[in-house]
Amino acid sequence: MTSLQPVLVIIGCGGMGLAIAKRLSSGHQVLLADASSATLKSAVEALQGDDHAPESCNVNVRKFDSVSTVAQKAASMGRIDAIVHTAGVSPMHGTCQLMYEVDLLGTANVIEAFFPVLSPGTSLVCTASIVGHQPKLSPEFESHLATAPLDKLLQHPELDFEANSGVAYTVSKRANLLRIQAASVQWRTKSARINSVSPGVIATPMSKAELEGPLGPHLVALNKLSISGRMGSTEDIANAVAFLTSREASFITGTDLLVDGGVLGGQLWGQGG
Template sequence: MVKTAVITGGAGGMGLATAKILGRDHRVIISDVNQERLDEAVTELKTLDVDADGVRCDITDRQSVDALFARAGEAGEVAAVVHTAGVSPQMGSAETIVRINALGTVHVTEAALAIADAGFALVNVASIAGHMVPGFIVPKRAYRLALTDHATFTRKLTAAASRGPASMRPGSAYSISKNFVIWYSQRQAASFGAKGARILSVSPGSFDTAMGRLEEQSGAGKLLDYAALKRFGAPEEIAELLAFCVSGRPGYLTGTDILCDGGTRAGLGLKGMIAMARST
């Protein structure tokens, strides 16, 4: 029986590129908040002979996420979930970014855990930004509330991101929310492991997607000054990694984060991070 893969944010960029790869041997369910983009993506996938369907989903709404997973499971076993849905600093307020990137990841992860079985895998997309948050401002106590109190978790993460100047708050919210995705994916490894399933995160650097280009003048382009590879990554390159991670081949890979950034973090020392903070 053909297994199903769910890809959030699957209507474009990394998500659509991943759907094209997983669609070679999976039934693919992609989700997005924009129905028009979703319809266009499904049409494109079907021209490639991918068995694809689209489900409009708002990941900040747990009922919407549950409906997505219920739809995905109608035709059989859901074996893989790639969670790429998210927003960047130019796309909303600190609260909006926290709700989508952090709370949305909690919703998707909880829904995935509920259906996980032996061989199942979930990959949450984080970011190099999550690796650049100074340890002393990481709100770990607020992170832990994601396990017990979603409303307070969202409020406290937003407050942590809102301590600086107004112009810096969306960027802070993005970095903190992606640092949370890394932490949370590691924290949930034991719960998934108890069911014979896996969870991990992947942290992209600067990639040539609509979101990546939107942030080009706000830091993504400047990061290339520190990268070993002086170019934006291609969506197909990160998609190969995401698809591999949820396949059965790396069956012992869980509870960790994989940084895929063209060598940017390796070349970004303290002075570089300070310069990046000043430039953004």
């Protein structure tokens, strides 16, 4: 490895993040960031090679300064080629407050913290969700989610902190799509791109826990709508991210790539749709 290699940043090193890191690590200096030291250690060991070793650091995506520290560390390593943000909390594992802070504000923090260190050609891909395509929010609320300053983002009368965590998750993932659309306008000033992928039901430890919990029947029903006839894999997500961060996707920015096996199509137009 030489210092001339561009930098790949992975924020969130669980099932999806690790699969993406493995898929994209060749030819890159790798910086891994996660809230969990144990997860970081496991990811570093999984990526360790004879000729290279990834850098790592802890991050709390709820805190802008923490994310900014990761961005500055990445910039100190060289030109940042790709940033992949997969850190998130599922409805089963968090309250509304935590969901909004991690899944909504956390993504906004990543988008803004990395802006000062962008280079021409840098690509950011955030993990959203199929549920972000489903809610019908008011135009005023959507505008707020897309453009509100970080310190005001979680201050809106339509953000219901007393709702169930599933509602908070859905709103947060809708916000991710809107935020990315809006941010693409600013990112173009640095010749950088920003997109998201929206997974359907993907086989990860997090989804396994969800399948065994109260949301299990709903996820099973969703998976049955999959036109592909199977559950998605972390490799499916990694392949999509690899495309979005590649030169072949140089005309793609400010948008979302559904990686759901056709579930949304099945919901809208399948039997009983």
